[in-house]
Amino acid sequence: MxxxxxxxxxxxxxxxxxxxxxxxxxxxxxxxxxxxxxPALTAENERYxxxxxxxxxxxxxHLHHECHLPLSSIVLAGFSQGAILSNxxxxxxxxxxxxxxxxxxxxxxxxxGYILAFAGSLFKTPPLYPRPSTNSGAVxxxxxxxxxxxxxxxxxxxxxxxxxxxxxxxxxxxxxxxxKDAAGALASRxxxxxxxxxxxxxxVSLALEExxxxxxxxxxxxxxxxxxxEILAATRGTESQSHEASA
Amino acid sequence: xxxxxxxxxxxxxxQSPTKYYLSYPSPSHTKAAVILMHGRGDNADDLADVFxxxxxxxxxxxxxxxxxxxxxxxxxxxxxLVAIEARDHSWYPQxxxxxxxxxxxxxx
Numbered sequence: 001m002x003x004x005x006x007x008x009x010x011x012x013x014x015x016x017x018x019x020x021x022x023x024x025x026x027x028x029x030x031x032x033x034x035x036x037x038x039p040a041l042t043a044e045n046e047r048y049x050x051x052x053x054x055x056x057x058x059x060x061x062h063l064h065h066e067c068h069l070p071l072s073s074i075v076l077a078g079f080s081q082g083a084i085l086s087n088x089x090x091x092x093x094x095x096x097x098x099x100x101x102x103x104x105x106x107x108x109x110x111x112x113g114y115i116l117a118f119a120g121s122l123f124k125t126p127p128l129y130p131r132p133s134t135n136s137g138a139v140x141x142x143x144x145x146x147x148x149x150x151x152x153x154x155x156x157x158x159x160x161x162x163x164x165x166x167x168x169x170x171x172x173x174x175x176x177x178x179x180k181d182a183a184g185a186l187a188s189r190x191x192x193x194x195x196x197x198x199x200x201x202x203x204v205s206l207a208l209e210e211x212x213x214x215x216x217x218x219x220x221x222x223x224x225x226x227x228x229x230e231i232l233a234a235t236r237g238t239e240s241q242s243h244e245a246s247a
Numbered sequence: 248x249x250x251x252x253x254x255x256x257x258x259x260x261x262q263s264p265t266k267y268y269l270s271y272p273s274p275s276h277t278k279a280a281v282i283l284m285h286g287r288g289d290n291a292d293d294l295a296d297v298f299x300x301x302x303x304x305x306x307x308x309x310x311x312x313x314x315x316x317x318x319x320x321x322x323x324x325x326x327x328l329v330a331i332e333a334r335d336h337s338w339y340p341q342x343x344x345x346x347x348x349x350x351x352x353x354x355x
């Protein structure tokens with residue numbers, strides 16, 4: 001008598017079926033059920049996501065510490081995966097503020113003045129970030145292509161972060177509802193942290209473009225220049241004020 | 248050797264390059280920075296190429312990627328363009344909502 005899963009081909013066929021159905025058939029061999037496979041997939045993705053978020057972090061800290069650039073003068077612009085990670089990076093900081101852990105946010109998640117998310121949303125299961133430390137308390141560092149900065153090196157968080165999402169209405173990878181949900185998640189947290197009295201104003205905006213598909217549009221390119229123009233204008237304003245004060 | 252392998256497994260993008268355009272960032276002349284983060288299968292140079300012409304026309308700086316030996320320390324303009332790159336050109340292997348969706352729902 002040949003049971004289900006008795007041959008190699010039967011096992012391979014079985015693997016494709018819903019694990020619940022396989023169980024009903026009284027199979028002797030159980031392949032990884034979907035609930036076991038998915039945590040493995042999630043765990044596999046997570047270390048990459050955390051490493052990518054660390055890459056953002058160390059790049060920001062390098063510009064801030066080594067190049068003396070205020071975080072408010074930095075634009076982070078991501079496309080697709082880069083956009084999801086940029087939004088996730090902001091979300092991880094906002095969640096720390098929301099959990100009344102502003103100290104951790106101020107210590108470990110420096111924010112740029114502008115976060116532009118081009119054709120990207122959020123993870124359904126966001127990675128744990130900052131990731132748990134493996135030593136006495138410092139967040140694990142990342143890139144060596146940028147000079148390392150200690151996790152506890154202080155930085156000056158900007159007072160305001162502009163979070164600007166933009167996506168084409170016909171983007172095949174990011175349905176409209178998903179983009180709206182991402183903007184909504186960021187916006188709701190920005191309201192929440194304001195209510196909690198934190199000294200951080202996050203302004204979230206969403207622009208949807210007719211047509212275009214999954215690509216970088218002229219509007220997205222302009223958005224980068226507009227953000228830089230705002231930074232330079234603010235810098236000139238600050239410099240002229242200090243000149244007047246010293247006159 | 249084992250330590251560097253372990254570290255690389257924990258931090259896949261730690262050794263991936265960071266590339267600079269327009270002008271190297273410097274305390275003496277940089278007023279603004281743009282960090283670019285590419286999508287799946289892309290790279291820093293190709294993404295920078297999309298933004299570089301417009302930014303160079305507007306703010307000055309070199310039209311091509313900067314050379315560490317030649318350009319470091321030179322003031323080409325107030326804006327630096329920084330493009331970070333993923334190992335194997337992908338920031339994470341799985342889709343952003345692939346297996347996670349069912350994991351989230353079965354978590355309840």
